[in-house]
Amino acid sequence: MKSVIVVGAGIWGSSLALRLAETGWQVTLVEQHKPGHVRQASAGETRLLRSSHGTDDWYAKLAWKAREGWQRLGQRVGEDLYLEAGLLWFAQDPEGWEKASAGTLDKLGIPYEILDPEEGARFFPDYRPDGLAFLLREPHAGVIRARRATQVTARLATNAGVTLVHGRAQPYGKAVKVGEDVLTADKVVWAGGAWMGEQFDLPLTVTKQDTLHWAVPSEWTVPGTPAWIDYDASAYGHGDVDGVGMKTTSDEEGAPFEPEHGRRTVDEASVKQASSYLERRFPALAGSKVLFSQVCQYALTPDAEWIIHEVEPGVWVFGGDSGHGFKHAPALAEYVASVVDGDQAPEQRFGLHERTPSRGLRTSGRVAG
Template sequence: MPIPVSRRDLIALSMAAPLAASGSPAVLRGAGPRVVVVGAGAFGGWTALMLRRAGADVTLVDAWGPGHARASSSGETRVIRGTYGDRAIYTTMAARAMRLWQAHDAQAGRHFFHKTGAIWIFSGDESFGESSVAPMRAAGLPIEWLDPAQARARWPHMAFEGVTRVLWEPEAGYALARRACEHVVETLIAEGGRYVVGAVPPVSADTPISSLTLAGGETLQADRFVFACGPWLGTVLPDVVGTRVRPSRQESFYFGTPAGDTRWLPPGMPVWLDYGARLYYGIPGNAHRGFKVADDSYGATFDPTHGDRAHTPEMLAEARAFLRRRFPALADAPLLGSEVCQYELTSDSHFLIDRHPRAANAWIVGGGSGHGFKMGPALGEYVARLVLEQGQTAPEFRLAHR
């Protein structure tokens, strides 16, 4: 019988995943179902690992490799935060993800999650911040309002002119994106999973799927399938997803800070998000690549396979103008590099997690919409439980809502 999943019991469902109390994986080596997961990004990689830890025989497939340059999970860093306005289901999932990131780091002896704290900078409309407070506190995540004078005292190298209030989220931070994706796949293999490099052609199914034949000719047979193809979800499942997930072109810039100047590194600099007419954000240190400045506004539709990934002069000029206004000491900082990635957007920015409407043994997982990476381990738990127990997903995530 299907297991209904509501906002309230999402966290309980995630907590049921098989992690031992010590934080080490409790791999169940029974005769679990064979599962093929397509896509080794944050969603697919973590789902594959959690399925394996629950006893499934898992094969993970990716066309280019975990954290590759075309992927939405590529690049050096991604923000981890719990503020989501009144979308409490995501705050709950983010709180669980933070705990799982920390457990993964402890078990691996690595440092993928960097807890720097995060500040939300408001210049008028504070409704998003106000509606975030109750869900944050309900999820056990501390949060604090600061006035501009208090913010200036903590971060004197930032300019707060025109700012009305600042929201401080001390448990937030960032994850090392590309490196984490690679390590999840390495962990999957070490724990008995299989990883295959291969391209999956478009899939059309009117009945349960028994196998996938890769572009190179190899056939993968399984009992259940998970399609977590990121920006390629619509091309792999054209008749079911199609344009319901739209890849958008997003530009990021990396500026050089003065030699030896630690003001721009943690703990002197947190993750920051400037909630104005446009949402700009940045990550301190950014794995030593430079001071990151990115516009979160949704860009034009983008081809993730063949699209040109050179930045545009217009977006660079806008990033510099913002840098001059909010970080005046870096107004003339040299450009060290740029990156063009993509979001995979749904119509309402909710995730897409649902059973294939005609192939009952297949699940569709995607629509990260620019905020999904942080959720990787918690979402992997969630999807693994749904796949193995044939559960029913939360209403917000269903295909019918797109």
């Protein structure tokens, strides 16, 4: 039986562990805290799933495939992990990123529609189309209950025979050291998210991201309210899920952050920025109060492309999610499992070559500073 150690029980590590266990591998999953712990990037209450990725069709196809993966996972456990609320892109530039995305969706046969800005009023209890050139609507995009999905995935992995080891792992040649124990396996996959820069020489920048949910009247609830993204304003959100409030927050890159000990309180500037967007786009919500907030972190590569790379024979790093990795997890796990098994080489884009700084794969064209 082939054996593998996966380090990190975020959504990437847990999904990969589950996939490998269900395809005949003996799997050990090492986690320093608990699957779904609040420092994880995967522990956000919610994450968006959308297929639009500008001109890039690789990620668009993966997201579309992952949607089915989330639906299957939800059916397996009898929970709505994925809420197919639809998503509206608020396009400011008639020739911008959203237009490029529509071209790619067209090519791939992924459903979408283009609407006049005023038609947004059909989807929100109150809405102002200021500054918008058009709307791109993805009817099958939506919202994932992220923290819950991460815990469920890790539980399914242990049910499928994965051994969960609690402790902080250190690279030890081709092995993994946890405390005094040295673990060995045919393959090792490091999926440690924002912590990985401490152990491997990777082109990673970790930034603090404040997430805000606002107290709103009950008519602003998912699935009645779709998710939305204003790419050029670096703002995104969705209606209230599970009573934590309507998400409206910025996708702009925050200040450098240390994931283990960094202070997890949101900045007043983030609150002001999100509040002013809320007021501008959804005037009835002017003056809403923050109901719930979270501090999370992005593990950014220079070009927002992920890292899937064999650093030495049998040892892989799987990280640099760059703030857009959650939605893909079920389909990405299938892809990475086949790469680790040697069935296919990873895409060159995921290597450790010199990377040209660029943005756009996230829901934001903007970087801080």
